[in-house]
Amino acid sequence: MEVINRRALFSDESESFVTPFTPEAGQKITIRFRAAKNDLISAQLLVRGEEPITMELRRTDELFDVFEADYVMGEKLIRYSFKAIGAKESCYYQRFGAVDVLGTQDEFLIIPGFSVPKWSRGAVYYQIFVDRFCNGDKTNDVQDGEYRYIEGKPVEQVKDWHSYPASMDVGRFYGGDLQGVLEKLDYLKKLGIEVIYFNPIFVSPSNHKYDTQDYDYIDPHYGVIFPEEDVIPEAVDGVRAETTAEKTVHPDELYRRRVTSMKNLEASNQLFIKLVEEAHARGMKVILDGVFNHCGSFNKWMDRQRLYEGVDGFAPGAYISEDSPYRSYFRFGDKGTWPYNKDYSGWWNHDTLPKLNYDESPELYQRILEIGKKWVSAPFNADGWRLDVAADLGTTPEINHRFWRDFRDAVREANPNAIVFAEHYGDPSHWVNAGEWDSVMNYDGFMEPVTWFLTGMEKHSDEYHPVSIGDGPGFFLQMKRFMNLIPRPAIEAALNELSNHDHSRFLTRTNHIAGRVAVLGPEAAERDVNKDVLREAVVIQMTWPGAPGIYYGDEVGVCGFTDPDNRRTYPWGKEDFELWEFHSDMVWLHRKYEALRYGAVKPLMEEQGLIVYGRFTERERIIVTVNSALTSRDVRIPAWEIGVAPGSKVVRLMQTRKDGYNMGRKEYDIDAGGMLNLHLHAESAAVYREVRVPKENN
Secondary structure (H helix, E strand, O other), X not given: OOOOXXXXXXXXXXXXXXXXXXXXXXXXEEEEEEEEOOOXXXXXXXXXXXXXXXXXXXXXXXXXXXXXXXXXXXXXXXXXXXXXXXXXXXEEEEOOEEEOOOXXXXXXXXXXXXXXXXXXXXXXXXXXXXXXXXXXXXXXXXXXXXXXXXHHOEOEEOOOOOOOOOOOOOOEXXXXXXXXXXXXXXXXXXXXXXXXXXXXXXXXOXXXXXXXOEEEEEOOOOOOOOHHHHXXXXXXXXXXXXXXXXXXXXXXXXXXXXXXXXXXXXXXXHHHHHHHHHHHHOOOEEEEEEOOOEOOOOXXXXXXXXXXXXXXXXXXXXXXXXXXXXHHHOOEOOOOOOOOOOXXXXXXXXXXXXXXXXXXXXXXXXXXXXXXXXXXXXXXXXXXXXXXXXXXXXXXXXXXXXXXXXXXXXXXXXXXXXXXXEOOOOOOHHHHOOOOOOEEEOHHHHHHHHHHHHHOXXXXXOOEOHHHOOEHHHHHHHHHHHHOOOOHHHHHHOEEEOOOOOOOOHHHHOOOOOOOHHHHOHHHHHOOOOHHHHHHHHHHHHHOOOEXXXXXXXXXXXXXXXXXXHHOOOOOOOXXXXXXXXXXXXXXXXXXXXXXXXXXXXXXXXXXXXEEEEEEOOOOEEEEEEEOOOOOEEEEEOHHHHOOOOOOEEEEEEEEXXXXXXXXXXXXXXXXXXXXXXXXXXXXXXXXXXXOXXXXXX
């Protein structure tokens, strides 16, 4: 053959092509490059900045030759490509495929010493916004008027669990708690969940709890409140008394008693310990949400609400006294004076969110590192951290990168099997490739490409662009661009969510209604939604590299515009059980087949309204089809490109189609050209697995 078969060329950084998968500095690794059988005269490994390395033909089978090169890792990351040399032509191979001109933007990447916990690679997550999941203990519910929060408004206990969130929802509480999660652990186990990721659960005055009040304790409203802490002076005309004949009473006295009582706080921590133990007993991990860029104005280190002032066991907050031990934790200006100094820096100028002063406070720096270690150590034993607005921490890139490097090191020292991943939009390589984060919430490399391809919607439901729907080439281009930025272990650990607490529910995006709840109303989020499209999205989610993440309630059809409407309650008693069964079956498929966790990924077809890709290891080969078009089509899929031999068979493992799905198995023949011929239904997705693995001839 004179012309190189470029579709046969393949390599990536998956464990089938790099051994060992996560090498240390000084360790010898083997890098593999695949070509069509008898197609190449030779192949070269091209490590940037080094001389070409001639690769050896060490393995062959009925379809491919596999070239290998041994390489000793140095102290720094390497970027590399391949050169394929045929009888009449040569070409290069990089992440985006075969190219004629060698570039530096699309090279492969290996970082010595970079690894993620083995359990995190492809793990199935379930994200819980605790107040809205399940109310297991009504004695800890926030009470009407218990305290005042945003703009001095009294908080509200929502009596109807199934009612919609309000457009201004931050001070409204439905009563979900950790006891409710405990009671639903078997539900999560049945669904197939491997990791529970909690939105913040530390003491905080809001329902979202991204305004931490006390990093050392679980919020008693999620934990335990003893009855004696609810005994307070009687209210007058519905308002807490400011004074009594005997002493001054704090206007938020009930809240103050509940969240400063060491009995409540310690009991709440014990409940969390029990929850983690029960989760671990069921084979599930637990991830905490760390909000370390800023805290809340209620925080005991600041204490703007004067909740801790004069309470035994608590030092004065920085708002209270210039001599506070926490004075350096915040940056104060020149205009304010003590006591009760309001002139401090807030994140995005919000005085309810004081910015933490890592640049000037070594004490704060060490305190947060200790908190990071505390919760992943005994007796709490959480399995890692998700980091909120991690790129914003500090005021300079230098302090930001130094802190996150130290934080990850501290967490790993305390618990070598813990993960640290970050919320981030855009290029995360500056942090991940420097060993500061293990991975990210995969907005750019999953949520957005899937959303644009299947719905044409922006992830907040703010915009609708019909031209984006069904753009198969654009889908793969966006996916590859992100995967080009970070090492393979980080890709396999990236949290691939369709929805979460910051974006509209994916099911709502399927109705193509752009806008927000305050203008459109909550009913619009449920209007004309398309569960067929959701099923297509879940198929991609459970078969694409990364860790699939289900946002609580997505599995039973919860809708909602972006926050606060995306924080609706789990609809116990009103679930869509067909959707639940579908999610459960797809989780089962993801967990059963190693190719869907660890396998290489290769696009096989990309057309308008169509994507087809393969996932494969040396032992297993899987093909995924997604026809997002409104019409059916016949396709010829080059199954041979992932090693499915001519004359073999594949079996369909599952199929979605209009108004449903099925797990019925059906076999298909691979023709003499290595092609899989299929008829794809409109708005459908399917998963196929090779029946016979070809024998190798060494």
